[in-house]
Amino acid sequence: MKKILFFLLTITFLGNYSVLAQVTVTLNINYPAPTYLSDWNNSRGGMVTVVLNSAGQQETALVKFRTQLQNSNGGIIATSKDATARVYTIRSGATTFTLDKALQLENLQFSDGAIVHRIQTSGRLPADNYTLCVELLSGLNDVSITKVPVCRPFVQINYQLPYLLIPTDKSWLDANIAQSLITFRWSSLVPMNREGVVYRIQVFEILAGQEPMQAFRSNQPILETEVKGTTQYFWRPQLSFKDGVPHVFIWTVQTVDLKGTPVPSLDENNQGRSEPHVFGVCDQLKHDKGDTGAECAAGRKL
Amino acid sequence: MKTQRQYLSIKRGAIVLFLLPSLLLNAQETPKFSISGNMGVSYEGYSVTTNPSTPTFFTPRKPTTLIRFMFQPVVSFGEFKLPFNFNFSPMRNNFGSPPYGFGNLPGFPKQNFKQWLTNPMNSIGVNPTYKWAELQLGTQFIKYSDLSTGDLGIFGYGFSLKPGKIRLKYFSGVSQQSYQPFVSLVPPATFVGSYKRTITMGQIGFEQDNRYFAGFNLVKSHDDVGSIATPLTGIPSTPKPAENFVLSFVTRFNTEKGWYGQTEFGTTISTRDITALGPNPLVKDFKPYISTNLSSFRDHAAQIGFGKKGKDWDIGITTKWLGAGYYTMGYSFVQNDRLDYTLNTRFNAWKKKMNVVASIGERFGNWSNAGSRTKQLIANTNIFTQFNEHFSVNANYNNFGFQTPGLTGIKNVGNDLGINPSYNWSTTSMSHLMSLTYNWSKYDETVFPANTLTSNNSHTAMLMYVPTFFDKPNISTDFSAMYFQNVTTPLMTKLKIYTVSSSLGYHFPKQKINLRGQLQYNITTINPFTASKNLLATLGADWNLSKRLSWTTSMTANIFKYGNELAPPATLLSARYMESTLKTALLYKFGN
Numbered sequence: 001m002k003k004i005l006f007f008l009l010t011i012t013f014l015g016n017y018s019v020l021a022q023v024t025v026t027l028n029i030n031y032p033a034p035t036y037l038s039d040w041n042n043s044r045g046g047m048v049t050v051v052l053n054s055a056g057q058q059e060t061a062l063v064k065f066r067t068q069l070q071n072s073n074g075g076i077i078a079t080s081k082d083a084t085a086r087v088y089t090i091r092s093g094a095t096t097f098t099l100d101k102a103l104q105l106e107n108l109q110f111s112d113g114a115i116v117h118r119i120q121t122s123g124r125l126p127a128d129n130y131t132l133c134v135e136l137l138s139g140l141n142d143v144s145i146t147k148v149p150v151c152r153p154f155v156q157i158n159y160q161l162p163y164l165l166i167p168t169d170k171s172w173l174d175a176n177i178a179q180s181l182i183t184f185r186w187s188s189l190v191p192m193n194r195e196g197v198v199y200r201i202q203v204f205e206i207l208a209g210q211e212p213m214q215a216f217r218s219n220q221p222i223l224e225t226e227v228k229g230t231t232q233y234f235w236r237p238q239l240s241f242k243d244g245v246p247h248v249f250i251w252t253v254q255t256v257d258l259k260g261t262p263v264p265s266l267d268e269n270n271q272g273r274s275e276p277h278v279f280g281v282c283d284q285l286k287h288d289k290g291d292t293g294a295e296c297a298a299g300r301k302l
Numbered sequence: 303m304k305t306q307r308q309y310l311s312i313k314r315g316a317i318v319l320f321l322l323p324s325l326l327l328n329a330q331e332t333p334k335f336s337i338s339g340n341m342g343v344s345y346e347g348y349s350v351t352t353n354p355s356t357p358t359f360f361t362p363r364k365p366t367t368l369i370r371f372m373f374q375p376v377v378s379f380g381e382f383k384l385p386f387n388f389n390f391s392p393m394r395n396n397f398g399s400p401p402y403g404f405g406n407l408p409g410f411p412k413q414n415f416k417q418w419l420t421n422p423m424n425s426i427g428v429n430p431t432y433k434w435a436e437l438q439l440g441t442q443f444i445k446y447s448d449l450s451t452g453d454l455g456i457f458g459y460g461f462s463l464k465p466g467k468i469r470l471k472y473f474s475g476v477s478q479q480s481y482q483p484f485v486s487l488v489p490p491a492t493f494v495g496s497y498k499r500t501i502t503m504g505q506i507g508f509e510q511d512n513r514y515f516a517g518f519n520l521v522k523s524h525d526d527v528g529s530i531a532t533p534l535t536g537i538p539s540t541p542k543p544a545e546n547f548v549l550s551f552v553t554r555f556n557t558e559k560g561w562y563g564q565t566e567f568g569t570t571i572s573t574r575d576i577t578a579l580g581p582n583p584l585v586k587d588f589k590p591y592i593s594t595n596l597s598s599f600r601d602h603a604a605q606i607g608f609g610k611k612g613k614d615w616d617i618g619i620t621t622k623w624l625g626a627g628y629y630t631m632g633y634s635f636v637q638n639d640r641l642d643y644t645l646n647t648r649f650n651a652w653k654k655k656m657n658v659v660a661s662i663g664e665r666f667g668n669w670s671n672a673g674s675r676t677k678q679l680i681a682n683t684n685i686f687t688q689f690n691e692h693f694s695v696n697a698n699y700n701n702f703g704f705q706t707p708g709l710t711g712i713k714n715v716g717n718d719l720g721i722n723p724s725y726n727w728s729t730t731s732m733s734h735l736m737s738l739t740y741n742w743s744k745y746d747e748t749v750f751p752a753n754t755l756t757s758n759n760s761h762t763a764m765l766m767y768v769p770t771f772f773d774k775p776n777i778s779t780d781f782s783a784m785y786f787q788n789v790t791t792p793l794m795t796k797l798k799i800y801t802v803s804s805s806l807g808y809h810f811p812k813q814k815i816n817l818r819g820q821l822q823y824n825i826t827t828i829n830p831f832t833a834s835k836n837l838l839a840t841l842g843a844d845w846n847l848s849k850r851l852s853w854t855t856s857m858t859a860n861i862f863k864y865g866n867e868l869a870p871p872a873t874l875l876s877a878r879y880m881e882s883t884l885k886t887a888l889l890y891k892f893g894n
Contacts, residue, residue: 038574038597044537105596106583118670120584122627122639123574123599127671158626160667161637163678165702165716176782177739177764179838180801180824185745187704188712190668190676196751204398208344209372209389211425211443213453217399218423222363224397229749231714232758234788234797238881240840240858242780242805242820252398252635261538266572267634268541269400269478269496275635276398287657287686287696287722294684 022053023061023090023145025136029099029154033130035264036123041100048097048134052090060091062139065102068149072129077115078108087139102134127158127191159263161272162186162199162231162253167279170302172294175241175283182281184233186253186274193257200226200254201233202273205247212278216250223251242283246300252276278302337892339375339385344887352879359868360879368393375892383431387441390424398422400481400496407486410493420457420479434464444473446505447552448622449568449603450519451632456501467508469517474502477631480529483540494534497525497543501631507552514555519568521548522591523631527576542575546631547592562618563608572629573598601625603638615649626670641666644680657686676712679703696722713755716745735768760788778807796829814846832865855886 026049034045052061064087067080084107088097110116118126133151135144165185167173173182189197203223206215227233241247254273255263262272282296348364373388394405394413399422404410418424420441427440438444438460445452458475476498483495500523507517525543533540550568555561571585571592580595587593602625609618626639644663651658660683667676681701688694697720704714720741727734743760766782786799807818824836842856860881868874 036574036597038542038578041575041578042535042539044539100596106579106581116584118626119599121599121601121625122670123572123597124626127674158668158671160639160676163637163665163667163704165704165714166700166718168682168700174739174764176766176803177741177762177784179803179822180784180799181762181786183743183760185702185714185716187676187678187714188748188750190706190712191674192712192750194751202397207370209370209374211453211455214422214425214443214455218394218396218421219398220363220365220395220403221397224363229751230756231747232745236799236824236826236836238836238838238860238862240820240838240856242803243840243842243856244818266629266638267544267631270635271402273398273635275637287684 022055023063023136024051024053025049025134025146025150026051027102027132027134027150027152029132029152031155032157033154034099035156035158037100037103037105037119037125038123039264040103040105041098043096043098046099048099048102049094050090050097050136051094052092054092058092060089062087063090063145064088064137064139064142065104066135066137066144066149067102067104067108068133068135069103069108070131070133070151071112074131077112077130078110080104080107081109082137082142085137089139102132122158124158125156127156129153129155157191159193160190161255161263161265161274162189164251164253164274164277167251167277169277170279172246172280172282172285172296172302174285175247175281178237178281179239179241180236182235182237184235184251186231188231189255189263193263195258196228197263198226198228198256198258198260199231200224200256201235201251202254203235203249203251205249206278212248212250212276216252216276222249241281244283246280246282246296248278248280248300248302250276250278334378334380336378337375338378339893340889340891341373341375342887342889343372344370344885347884348881350879350881352877354873354877357871357874359864359874359877360862363881364883365393365395381433385429385431387425387427387429390426393423394418394421395423396421399478401484401493404484404491404493407484407489407491407493409486410484411482417479417481420476422455425455426457436462436464438462438473442473442475444471444503446471446503446519446521446632447550447566448605448633449566449628450548450550450552450630451501451503451521453633454501458500460503464509467510469505469507469509469515471505472503474500477501477523480526482530483532483534485534492534492538494538494540495530496541497527498529499523499525499631503632512556514553516553517551519548519550519552520591521630521632522546525576542597543577544631545573545576545592546629547571547588548630548632560611561608562611564605565607566603566605568603568628568630569600570603570628570630571598571600572627599627601627601629601638603628609646614654615647617645617647617649619643619645623669637667639667639669641669652687655688659684674706676704676706678705692726694724696720696724712748714745714747716743718743731772733770733772735766735770737766737768739764739766754792756793757791758788759791760786762786776809776811778809780805794829796827798827800825816844818842827865828867831867834865834867835863837861850891852889852891853887854889855884857885858883 029046034040064085066082068076069078071077131151131153133149135149136146137144184201202221204215204219205222206212223235252273256272265272280302284297286295286297346368348366350362352360370391373386375386377384396405397403425441427442430437441455441457443455454477456475456477460473463470478499480498481496484493503521505517505519509515523546527543548570550566552566554564571588574597578595578597582594582596582598585594585598585600605622607620621643623641624638628638642665644661646661648659662681665678668674684698686696700718702716706712722739724737741762745758747756749756764784768780771777781804784801788797801824803822805820809816820840822838825833827833838860840858845853847853863878866875868877
């Protein structure tokens with residue numbers, strides 16, 4: 001029995017050894033890296049390709065990743081634990097892995113408390129340049145297969161969506177001016193995307209009896225237009241505002257890249273939309289009272 | 303035998319339950335039945351014609367037809383109240399929520415009953431209330447606090463109990479119905495789908511009306527993983543199913559001496575992807591409320607405000623901090639990772655002839671990252687002065703300065719100054735009101751991708767005249783003229799707008815009809831293009847058909863003719879479009 005076991009182990013070791021010399025690893029991380037570490041499990045962010053070349057024979061091998069995360073100065077900020085790394089089976093030819101398998105967040109030991117704090121509180125790395133190094137180990141004895149780690153630099157960008165500047169939230173505009181022109185301004189996306197972005201301004205009318213978010217989520221926008229580069233838009237509404245009733249609107253800016261993909265936000269359902277603001281247009285503005293400097297005599301509240 | 307006994311027991315219970323409201327009501331001396339509120343229906347028809355019809359240069363900005371029904375009576379019987387809030391439409395637009403305007407895409411599945419019921423367009427709720435107990439059924443817009451939940455319509459069930467000083471609230475329902483992904487080849491479009499989202503919330507606290515409140519809020523939100531059969535994983539992909547837990551502690555107070563204040567401290571645990579692997583060595587579970595995985599994170603927020611109010615003045619300060627990972631599905635659009643503080647004041651001066659409202663504050667974005675922290679100054683002042691019964695002036699100043707650090711930083715700085723004098727005088731036959739508004743605005747911004755600093759200088763002047771005829775009290779009219787100019791440097795782009803406008807109203811007292819009309823003519827030039835012209839005409843009427851029934855209707859025509867800004871192609875030289883809108887509504891008021 002012992003002889004059989006020894007024989008099997010020898011065969012396995014030799015088999016692995018023959019396999020180990022013919023493995024190549026390619027690491028590809030797109031720019032910018034996925035904002036949230038949990039999004040590294042999506043192939044959109046890049047992938048790891050492991051090629052097992054077994055000279056025409058169908059073979060399998062057990063492998064695991066050894067991971068090292070470096071900061072922009074080359075300092076090591078996290079390393080994986082070999083003993084608890086997940087073991088994968090690869091077959092002859094190419095096997096692809098999503099980046100989370102190479103990062104193995106669940107198995108990293110961080111040496112920088114500030115980075116741990118950021119991941120704990122936001123699910124993201126602090127915005128910076130990093131390098132991810134991956135080494136392939138034998139899944140049986142933790143011996144390095146690739147000998148030299150494969151390293152790829154990546155850029156972590158944490159975007160902050162634009163703030164809406166004017167019209168300010170819950171403010172009234174004079175219908176005599178607003179019927180010709182309403183000016184919208186917002187702050188830029190921070191940091192600015194190096195390819196540039198498109199700001200899609202959306203204005204929704206809040207109909208009588210509707211709550212602002214109800215109108216925002218359901219109505220067709222009365223204005224939907226795109227601007228590039230600038231953070232200002234002059235809207236000529238071409239609407240009848242002097243009909244005796246106040247008109248209330250909710251507006252936002254949707255930030256998308258040049259391909260139309262929304263900038264990542266905390267809630268993916270928001271599709272890159274900034275926190276919306278409400279404003280009203282009134283032809284009977286009263287300035288003599290109120291906490292906001294102007295109230296609409298027709299009685300509708302913002 | 304046992305079944306029959308059970309049946310009798312259930313029957314007795316049902317009788318008691320059925321009679322309970324009557325017994326409770328009979329306990330009072332004279333329960334009065336009353337009904338108030340209103341109901342109605344509104345229709346809006348919209349059409350647009352363009353010349354030339356191709357190529358497309360203007361897209362419709364309203365649905366062709368929009369019908370909305372409203373049924374909002376409040377039935378009262380003694381201390382029992384039954385308010386209805388039915389506000390619904392058969393339409394489906396959904397531009398700010400799934401299916402994001404795809405509802406009218408050819409071949410897109412029609413919404414089923416559940417989707418219609420929970421569509422944000424529709425609000426169908428009823429809140430039976432007896433003394434301090436309220437049942438909340440159907441669509442409800444429930445605000446617990448600023449850091450927990452508040453602005454979403456949720457379809458579900460719950461209650462609000464206010465016995466004495468105790469406050470106990472609970473609500474659970476669907477804030478977002480599931481939609482399956484849909485890919486269309488003609489026209490090419492991809493709708494990524496959305497998971498069904500359920501929000502459950504509870505509040506326990508103590509309150510004395512208008513004096514103080516202290517309580518805890520708990521909110522658990524959850525996407526149903528099984529609600530989408532095949533999520534899209536390419537580009538674009540289906541948003542991942544998420545989960546969220548919020549715990550916050552809120553206090554509010556008002557004193558007889560005018561002091562007021564509020565505080566709230568909150569913590570959230572958010573799981574960005576329920577299907578991610580677990581456990582998370584960095585973020586522990588918070589059972590039984592939420593189990594974490596590798597996509598989870600936890601952060602905090604705080605909001606503190608206090609001030610003092612007098613008869614003619616008010617001064618207060620508020621500050622709000624939201625951590626980089628503070629997130630609640632109850633306010634899913636709120637920008638986090640920021641710190642705001644604002645000092646607000648309002649006071650009357652000069653024998654109450656002057657009213658001043660002012661605020662100044664700062665907002666810091668990317669707060670967790672000192673190297674790329676953004677800084678925004680927010681300053682507003684509005685001063686209104688009634689010099690005498692004829693003359694008043696309103697002046698305002700706003701500054702919004704947004705900047706990021708570094709030589710390549712971003713700058714969005716706006717300064718707006720406005721002044722609005724009004725003068726009125728009378729003769730024996732009529733009175734006159736003349737109002738002038740002048741506004742100067744300067745806006746400096748960093749323009750990308752050239753990364754150059756651009757400056758916008760705008761001037762707006764508007765003069766309005768309102769005559770009132772003493773011998774023709776049923777006529778109302780006004781005239782206004784406006785000029786606007788914006789110059790952008792260094793490109794020297796000039797935008798000029800000239801507008802003249804007039805409105806006229808007439809009241810038929812016998813027929814109880816109000817007629818009104820408005821004409822507006824507008825010329826816009828943007829160099830180097832020729833001018834575009836716009837005429838807008840509106841005619842409307844309000845008619846009180848009976849004491850309780852009223853009918854309002856209005857028709858608007860908007861004709862817009864471009865200059866040469868759309869050419870080439872040559873066919874779009876002087877292109878024009880015409881929008882026609884018909885709005886009509888019937889409103890019935892219950893009660894007296």
